[in-house]
Amino acid sequence: MTLPDYxxxxxxxxxxxxxxxxxxxxxxxxxxxxPGEALVLLGRNGxxxxxxxxxxxxxxxxxxxxxxxxxxxxxxxxPAICAFLGHDxxxxxxxxxxxxxxxxxxxxxxxxxxxxxxxxxxxxxxxDRPSRRLSQGQKRRAALARILxxxxxxxxxxxxxxxxxGEGREKLSATVTAHRxxxxxxxxxxxxxxxxxxxxxxxxxx
Amino acid sequence: MRAGAIFLRxxxxxxxxxxxxAAPAAFFIASLTLVPLAIGQSPxxxxxxxxxxxxxxxxxxxxxxxxxxxxxxxxxGTLEAYGLSGLPLSVVAIAKVLGSVLATLWPxxxxxxxxGIAFGLPVEAxxxxxxxxxxxxxxxxxxxxxAAALSAGAxxxxxxxxxxxxxxAIPLMVFTASxxxxxxxxxxxxxxxxxxxxxxxxxxxxxxxxxxxxxxKARLE
Numbered sequence: 001m002t003l004p005d006y007x008x009x010x011x012x013x014x015x016x017x018x019x020x021x022x023x024x025x026x027x028x029x030x031x032x033x034x035p036g037e038a039l040v041l042l043g044r045n046g047x048x049x050x051x052x053x054x055x056x057x058x059x060x061x062x063x064x065x066x067x068x069x070x071x072x073x074x075x076x077x078x079p080a081i082c083a084f085l086g087h088d089x090x091x092x093x094x095x096x097x098x099x100x101x102x103x104x105x106x107x108x109x110x111x112x113x114x115x116x117x118x119x120x121x122x123x124x125x126x127x128d129r130p131s132r133r134l135s136q137g138q139k140r141r142a143a144l145a146r147i148l149x150x151x152x153x154x155x156x157x158x159x160x161x162x163x164x165x166g167e168g169r170e171k172l173s174a175t176v177t178a179h180r181x182x183x184x185x186x187x188x189x190x191x192x193x194x195x196x197x198x199x200x201x202x203x204x205x206x
Numbered sequence: 207m208r209a210g211a212i213f214l215r216x217x218x219x220x221x222x223x224x225x226x227x228a229a230p231a232a233f234f235i236a237s238l239t240l241v242p243l244a245i246g247q248s249p250x251x252x253x254x255x256x257x258x259x260x261x262x263x264x265x266x267x268x269x270x271x272x273x274x275x276x277x278x279x280x281x282x283g284t285l286e287a288y289g290l291s292g293l294p295l296s297v298v299a300i301a302k303v304l305g306s307v308l309a310t311l312w313p314x315x316x317x318x319x320x321x322g323i324a325f326g327l328p329v330e331a332x333x334x335x336x337x338x339x340x341x342x343x344x345x346x347x348x349x350x351x352x353a354a355a356l357s358a359g360a361x362x363x364x365x366x367x368x369x370x371x372x373x374x375a376i377p378l379m380v381f382t383a384s385x386x387x388x389x390x391x392x393x394x395x396x397x398x399x400x401x402x403x404x405x406x407x408x409x410x411x412x413x414x415x416x417x418x419x420x421x422x423k424a425r426l427e
Contacts, residue, residue, distance in 0.1 A: 057290055059426050080292045088283025094222035106211035107291050146287075 003113060006153035006183040008035040009070045009081065011056070016065030020051045029065070031202060035153070038176060038186040040194055043204035049189035050087070052204070053156045056187060057084045069154065083150040085157045089143035093132035097123050097142040100131070105149040117148035120175050122167065136163040144172060148179075155179060157188040169195070208293060209301040216305025231313040234267040238321045249326050256325030257335050257386030260318050261379050264339055267314060268346045269371060272354045273364040275306060280359035280425060289426045296419035299351065303418075307347045315340040327390050334396050335386030338403045342382045345407030348414035349374050355421035377406050 011033040018026040025048030033039050041049050054060040056067060058078030067074035069081060091100060097118065105112035118127055121141040131139060140163045147155055155176075161169050173196050176186050188194060220226050241259050245251055279285040288298050318339040322332025353370035357363040385399035 059286070059289055061427070079290050082290055084286060084290050086283045086286050088281070088286070090283040090287045092219055092223070092278075092282070092284070094219060099218075103211055103215045104287075107208055107293075109208045109292070 003111065003151060003182065006035070008183050009153055009185070010034050011154065011185055011187070012066075012068045013056075014066045016052075016055070016067060017063045018048060018051050018055050018060065019063050020048065024063070025051050025206075026204065029204075033185050033187060033200075035183040035185060036180045038180055038188070038196055038199035040196065040199050040201045041187065041189040041204055042191065042201055043189075044191065047204045047206060049191075049204060050158055053084070053158050053187065053189050056154075057082050057156050078154075081152050082154045082156055083147045083152040085143055085147050085155070085160055087158055089131075089139045090146065091131040091134075091139055091142055094130055096128045096130055097134075097145065098127040100142065101145055101149050104146045105151075108150040108152065110151040112149040112151050114149055117145040120148065120171060120178075121145040122171055137165055137168055140164055141168055141171075144175070148175060153184045155184065155186045155188075157186065159190055160188055161190065161192070161194060173197070208291075209297050212288075212293075212298060212301035213305040216302050217309040220306050220309035227310050227313045230267040230270055230310055231317055233270050234263055234314055234317045235321075237263040237266060238317070238324075241325075253326040253390065256322055256327050257331075257390065258383040260321050260325070260335060260386070261339070261342075261383040263321075264314050264318060264343070265346060265372070265375055265379065268311065268343065268350055269364075269368055271306070271310060272350045272367045272371070273357075275302065275351055275354040276358035276422065277354070277363050285358070285422060285426065289422075294419065295422045296415040299355070299415045299418035299422070303348055303351045303414075307344060311343050311347060314343055322386065327386065331386060331389035331396075334389035334400065335382075338382040338385035338400050341400065341404045341407050342378045343407075345378055345410035346375060348410050348418075349378075352414050352417045352421065355418045355425070358422070358425055378403065378410075381406060 013029060013031045016026060016029045041052060043049055055062055056074060058074040069077045101114045101117060105114055118124055121144050123141055123145055126134060126138055131142060144160060161172055164172060176196055179186060242252060245255060315336045319332050319336035322335045323329060350367065350371045353367040356370060357366035360366060381399045381403040385396050385403060388396035388399055
């Protein structure tokens with residue numbers, strides 16, 4: 001099953017300043033991500049990568065500056081177009097990946113390819129195992145499969161590869177490539193290198 | 207409908223991990239069983255105390271599962287994903303509370319009916335009490351859900367929930383117990399109290415989702 005391309009929606013960040021708990025983290029950041037591009041945010045612990053992703057998801061209000069998808073401010077548009085993978089996997093211990101993915105697909109209200117998402121994250125054999133019996137890496141794969149079935153143009157991924165093994169990283173890289181080929185955006189925060197082909201890297205410093 | 211997915215998931219999870227209606231019903235029955243041991247077996251005392259004690263025990267049974275309602279969603283990252291689901295958080299709250307209430311709290315009016323009869327109320331009075339409980343439980347559940355949303359993810363959340371919700375539950379407690387008591391002594395105020403219970407419960411059900419949404423939003427930022 002192939003899904004149609006997304007409407008092209010560039011991300012524009014202009015002169016953005018953010019703080020977390022009263023501590024200024026990011027100031028004067030400007031960047032632009034075009035449809036089909038991937039941006040990897042690098043930086044040491046505590047530099048504000050997660051805070052920036054949360055601002056891009058419209059949850060956190062910037063101190064100053066502007067975040068837009070297309071022409072609409074993120075606070076308005078992000079909930080309908082972003083799929084957010086946080087530190088936590090949003091899995092329920094008594095739910096299997098299959099049940100969980102069916103739920104998130106129904107909630108997102110867009111067409112989704114659940115078997116395809118499970119196959120592309122290598123979850124076929126684990127589809128009916130309750131997630132309390134999955135390893136950390138397997139849970140991360142299930143969470144990434146949720147991002148896939150949500151079928152949204154903007155992916156915001158916080159340390160997506162941290163607990164993944166080599167095979168999992170390759171699968172992640174392949175799904176990111178496929179998402180970009182449909183005109184999707186990927187913004188990932190990480191402190192380790194991600195071997196994604198021609199991804200732009202933005203170093204965050206204090 | 208997209209909110210229906212949350213409703214069904216909540217009901218399913220209540221059975222998968224929480225034993226569905228078993229825990230609140232067992233808690234309710236256990237506390238009612240202890241009452242005669244504490245206040246004495248005199249039929250007159252039990253009959254007089256029955257409606258009040260049964261309402262109070264029902265409130266405790268509703269409070270019993272409250273910590274799980276939003277606490278787990280905050281800790282495991284689900285709330286973050288709900289925040290970006292495109293649905294308003296107030297709709298998420300309605301679907302979650304209704305899903306868990308219908309899955310877990312439906313036996314409480316039945317236990318109230320049996321408890322009323324066991325405490326020596328006439329069947330009509332016990333029936334009135336059960337009706338009033340059925341009317342009060344949605345309101346109680348939404349009220350408790352506000353407290354659960356305010357304390358979600360906090361340590362010792364259960365204690366905070368009880369401290370916030372108990373004072374706010376006073377009107378519902380008064381009207382529900384009064385409906386049972388008035389029916390017991392054959393007073394015409396029983397149906398008036400039942401209607402007041404319905405009114406307060408509807409009021410809480412209609413307004414709580416906005417309070418819950420504000421509390422969850424503050425938790426997300």
